[in-house]
Amino acid sequence: MIQRTVSVLGSTGSVGCSTLDLMDQAEIAGTGAFQVEVLTGGGNVARLAEQVRRWRPKLAIIADPSRLADLRDALAGTGVETAAGDQAIVDAATRPVDLVMASIVGAAGLRSTWAAAGTGATLALANKESLVCCGPRLIERVKANGGGLIPVDSEHSAIFQVFPAEAPEQVSRLILTASGGPFRRTSLAEMGRMTPEQAVAHPNWSMGAKISVDSATMANKGLETIEAAYLFDMPADRVDVVVHPESVIHSMVEYVDGSTLAQMGPPDMKTPIACALAWPDRLSWPAPRLDLAALGRLTFEAPDEARFPALKLAREALKAGGAAPTVFNAANEVAALAFLDRRLGFLNIAAVIAETLERATNAGVDSGFDDACSSALAVDAQARRMAETIVAGLAIAA
Numbered sequence: 486m487i488q489r490t491v492s493v494l495g496s497t498g499s500v501g502c503s504t505l506d507l508m509d510q511a512e513i514a515g516t517g518a519f520q521v522e523v524l525t526g527g528g529n530v531a532r533l534a535e536q537v538r539r540w541r542p543k544l545a546i547i548a549d550p551s552r553l554a555d556l557r558d559a560l561a562g563t564g565v566e567t568a569a570g571d572q573a574i575v576d577a578a579t580r581p582v583d584l585v586m587a588s589i590v591g592a593a594g595l596r597s598t599w600a601a602a603g604t605g606a607t608l609a610l611a612n613k614e615s616l617v618c619c620g621p622r623l624i625e626r627v628k629a630n631g632g633g634l635i636p637v638d639s640e641h642s643a644i645f646q647v648f649p650a651e652a653p654e655q656v657s658r659l660i661l662t663a664s665g666g667p668f669r670r671t672s673l674a675e676m677g678r679m680t681p682e683q684a685v686a687h688p689n690w691s692m693g694a695k696i697s698v699d700s701a702t703m704a705n706k707g708l709e710t711i712e713a714a715y716l717f718d719m720p721a722d723r724v725d726v727v728v729h730p731e732s733v734i735h736s737m738v739e740y741v742d743g744s745t746l747a748q749m750g751p752p753d754m755k756t757p758i759a760c761a762l763a764w765p766d767r768l769s770w771p772a773p774r775l776d777l778a779a780l781g782r783l784t785f786e787a788p789d790e791a792r793f794p795a796l797k798l799a800r801e802a803l804k805a806g807g808a809a810p811t812v813f814n815a816a817n818e819v820a821a822l823a824f825l826d827r828r829l830g831f832l833n834i835a836a837v838i839a840e841t842l843e844r845a846t847n848a849g850v851d852s853g854f855d856d857a858c859s860s861a862l863a864v865d866a867q868a869r870r871m872a873e874t875i876v877a878g879l880a881i882a883a
């Protein structure tokens with residue numbers, strides 16, 4: 486029986502809901518027992534209140550302060566403490582628990598993830614943006630405080646499960662798989678006309694809106710390339726990407742002797758989440774199973790960097806180092822949200838990233854802070870302003 490005290494930051498999102506569903510299924514199956522300390526939402530009071538009534542956490546937080554009164558009304562009589570605002574989430578992330586699920590989307594999750602990394606808890610890291618922005622210093626912070634870091638991204642969970650942590654010198658290469666997203670077969674000309682609805686309609690994975698757009702541009706695979714390089718201490722030229730439309734092999738580790746180990750499973754985020762919740766044990770839950778005979782065959786192809794330039798831009802940012810990965814992340818976030826708001830065309834997402842990276846390099850964007858989180862936040866703010874200006878210019882030109 487897996488027993489854990491857990492805080493779920495971003496519990497109302499796709500990963501957050503899957504985490505709670507999985508915990509529920511494990512409790513029903515009698516294989517898990519979870520006590521919830523903190524649940525947080527951004528603005529979705531109805532969903533947060535429903536989760537609070539099921540899990541009875543000690544504290545429920547809504548990031549948007551204007552929704553606190555609604556949350557209090559919805560939870561009247563439950564006795565559950567409530568709070569609102571970013572700082573409340575950061576403070577709550579330091580409460581002692583066995584495991585913190587960091588599943589807020591984007592740079593908004595940076596400060597709470599950093600705070601959780603300083604507690605000695607196991608950090609289940611879905612919020613890849615915080616690792617991209619804080620870099621290896623996030624990992625160092627977890628280790629220095631006696632905690633563990635378990636990646637939740639399916640690709641990194643796959644690598645984590647087949648990576649020889651005690652003998653990393655045995656590894657020659659990491660191979661990240663990519664579904665190719667909804668526009669894998671779409672021509673450049675057609676891509677220019679794609680709408681937010683088409684971009685978020687992922688063929689294999691059910692995810693939040695921002696990561697779905699990232700998947701359509703392959704900026705997501707770019708962020709994951711940076712994430713993998715940091716997590717497994719690999720140089721950029723030893724992290725490869727292969728398009729695998731069936732999303733059955735979740736990633737691979739190639740060893741120096743030519744052997745390659747892969748982790749496989751149906752494309753369901755609950756499997757890597759289960760891995761993070763139970764590691765080093767395994768959580769038994771009614772998981773979907775692979776039926777390889779029914780699948781018949783698995784296919785692979787090289788990524789097309791001409792149609793998906795965000796992937797190349799991320800790799801260049803990783804190689805450039807310094808502030809570049811944070812700039813990449815900020816520009817991508819601004820551009821993806823502008824696309825979702827219909828203020829920017831799909832193909833201009835990569836154009837905004839490229840232009841922001843160039844302007845930030847020329848302006849010498851950097852920060853003088855000692856701690857990686859403050860530095861990342863300072864760079865993020867500068868890069869966002871640049872990206873917003875570029876988005877506005879492109880919207881006027883269109």
Ligand SMILES: NC(=O)c1ccc[n+]([C@@H]2O[C@H](COP(=O)([O-])OP(=O)(O)OC[C@H]3O[C@@H](n4cnc5c(N)ncnc54)[C@H](OP(=O)(O)O)[C@@H]3O)[C@@H](O)[C@H]2O)c1
Nearest residue numbers: 495497498499500527528529548589590593611612692693
């Ligand atoms: N979804 C996946 O399958 C998947 C797979 C791998 C990695 N990830 C990563 O996991 C993270 C979460 O992704 P997701 O797909 O679950 O996103 P999502 O469905 O959009 O959920 C995001 C969560 O963050 C909250 N949030 C949004 N803005 C916030 C803010 N300013 N302050 C505090 N909380 C805020 C949302 O609250 P409200 O909804 O209440 O506003 C929600 O709880 C991302 O970093 C993503 O890259 C996701």
